[in-house]
Amino acid sequence: MKSVFSPLALSLVIAIAGLGLLNLDYAASVPAAATADYHYSTLHSRDGIGKFYLGREIAKVMSHREMLWLERPSREIQEQPDRLMASLGLQGTEIVADLGAGTGYFSFRLAPLVPQGKVLAVEIQPEMLDALEFLKQENGLTNVETILGTAENPHLPEASVDLALLVDAYHEFEYPKEMMQAVYRGLKPGGKVVLVEYRRENPLIPIKALHKMTQRQAKQEMAAAGLVWQETQEFLPQQHVMFFEKPLESRV
Numbered sequence: 001m002k003s004v005f006s007p008l009a010l011s012l013v014i015a016i017a018g019l020g021l022l023n024l025d026y027a028a029s030v031p032a033a034a035t036a037d038y039h040y041s042t043l044h045s046r047d048g049i050g051k052f053y054l055g056r057e058i059a060k061v062m063s064h065r066e067m068l069w070l071e072r073p074s075r076e077i078q079e080q081p082d083r084l085m086a087s088l089g090l091q092g093t094e095i096v097a098d099l100g101a102g103t104g105y106f107s108f109r110l111a112p113l114v115p116q117g118k119v120l121a122v123e124i125q126p127e128m129l130d131a132l133e134f135l136k137q138e139n140g141l142t143n144v145e146t147i148l149g150t151a152e153n154p155h156l157p158e159a160s161v162d163l164a165l166l167v168d169a170y171h172e173f174e175y176p177k178e179m180m181q182a183v184y185r186g187l188k189p190g191g192k193v194v195l196v197e198y199r200r201e202n203p204l205i206p207i208k209a210l211h212k213m214t215q216r217q218a219k220q221e222m223a224a225a226g227l228v229w230q231e232t233q234e235f236l237p238q239q240h241v242m243f244f245e246k247p248l249e250s251r252v
């Protein structure tokens with residue numbers, strides 16, 4: 001019997017089904033182009049922006065409309081914030097930047113650990129900073145400062161930061177190269193970057209692929225900004241805790 005589908009129609013059906021299964025999307029508005037640092041593809045994950053850095057597709061920014069998700073009680077068990085804070089080895093006088101601070105889930109846990117220092121909570125969404133400011137007033141915290149950054153620049157004071165913490169945020173930076181170059185400039189020589197990302201090596205961690213990173217990818221991207229990997233601590237159930245350093249002998 002003759003097939004009701006022509007070979008061309010059949011190929012089209014298979015291709016469309018394939019895109020769905022692979023969670024791929026076709027965004028006609030994104031130009032298929034490349035720059036020295038980034039490349040763009042019209043065929044990309046529906047969780048991503050069609051822009052790739054060192055082979056990794058950048059995830060969509062989590063909207064401020066979902067901010068309650070950042071305050072969900074289950075984070076205490078899933079992300080064990082107290083253990084993360086303890087791993088940072090803060091002495092009390094440091095300037096700490098919380099990059100992609102959201103509602104301040106980590107900023108407010110950092111603040112009591114640096115009573116003679118301060119926390120710079122950096123965000124690109126003013127609505128997140130509004131929520132953070134509200135919680136700061138409610139809790140009477142005086143050593144948290146908010147900074148409205150841009151997608152390319154966290155507006156940190158030059159060579160002033162002891163430690164930059166990025167939890168579940170870096171993978172959605174639209175300009176990761178420019179951001180990390182700016183972070184590098186903001187760090188003191190010997191200053192640290194602590195990058196916390198869900199383990200992409202593990203397919204069983206129930207988080208969207210673009211919201212996870214492999215250690216290999218993270219190290220490659222931090223190295224591109226001049227940051228030297230020191231160690232990775234694997235005490236959290238689902239996330240890597242990766243420590244990088246701006247070399248002591250570096251230029252500011």
Ligand SMILES: C[S@@+](CC[C@H](N)C(=O)[O-])C[C@H]1O[C@@H](n2cnc3c(N)ncnc32)[C@H](O)[C@@H]1O
Nearest residue numbers: 062070100101102105123124125151167169173
């Ligand atoms: C998934 S949330 C995580 C928030 C917080 N770190 C936490 O764990 O609760 C990621 C945040 O990064 C912010 N973000 C994305 N790109 C940014 C950039 N270039 N500079 C600063 N913040 C950024 C987003 O607005 C969003 O609030």
